[in-house]
């Protein structure tokens with residue numbers, strides 16, 4: 001059973017089509033990233049999953065339960081974007097407040113609060129006022145609050161925004177820890193470098209449509225391009241490799257070999273071996289997630305609607321006659 005599933009999910013705010021038929025699945029124990037420009041529909045999707053906003057059409061379920069039901073809500077934690085805890089609270093009194101809302105007894109709260117704050121690394125400061133905390137500490141407190149009732153799935157909206165590099169790493173470690181405990185983490189972030197480092201799979205939303213979904217490794221793999229280096233002093237046999245039907249491009253001390261669709265890299269390696277050349281470097285070239293994201297968004301803008309097919313590849317979609325295209 002998927003932890004999160006949407007099927008052709010649509011949301012209109014009056015004339016604004018915030019989501020235009022989005023289908024995603026998130027599996028147990030995944031860290032799943034939702035990417036998109038401002039106004040792409042990310043927060044709307046999260047709010048529907050949390051039962052804060054009602055969908056217009058389509059289906060959405062959490063842990064097999066319809067979104068918005070009490071049962072579904074009980075099993076979800078949420079760190080909103082730009083949350084602001086009252087500065088006069090301490091971490092301990094704030095967590096105590098949430099513990100009461102979650103219905104925990106006084107004894108349970110007294111035991112669990114220091115434990116939770118230890119997990120997120122702010123136990124030592126738990127009796128200091130929140131107004132004295134750094135942005136990273138406030139975010140970690142927010143994550144502790146979201147995890148307090150031991151939910152199965154946690155939605156984090158921009159958890160590392162405005163946090164310094166050390167704090168970001170600590171938050172990433174925390175997400176990994178949640179994953180290792182079997183939790184599912186749904187991450188909404190603008191910081192593509194962060195997403196690339198932490199997420200198992202990502203979805204790219206553009207103007208309310210899903211344009212790509214897949215593992216970070218699959219999305220960033222540059223099909224059919226290998227970087228090859230030989231031992232010092234050995235020249236790469238560019239002419240012979242070109243004769244085999246490959247394109248060779250210099251790349252500093254290395255070369256990039258571009259494979260035609262019907263060929264693997266093996267004949268090139270075979271040729272190097274028969275020439276007695278020593279391979280020192282062989283890597284399938286990757287793009288950054290940012291490159292993938294920018295090219296997807298550019299393609300979507302240039303071609304009109306672009307949707308992902310079942311294999312995650314972008315394909316053009318025909319927009320319904322009369323459906324307005326929203327421009328920000």
Ligand SMILES: Nc1ncnc2c1ncn2[C@@H]1O[C@H](COP(=O)(O)OP(=O)(O)OP(=O)(O)O)[C@@H](O)[C@H]1O
Pocket residue numbers: 013016017018036037038039040041042043044045
């Ligand atoms: N309550 C609302 N009423 C009307 N329009 C809304 C409402 N909430 C969101 N929208 C519009 O829906 C679209 C999607 O907004 P949403 O906040 O989901 O995007 P987002 O991807 O989360 O953006 P950001 O990264 O800026 O937070 C935008 O055009 C936004 O202006």
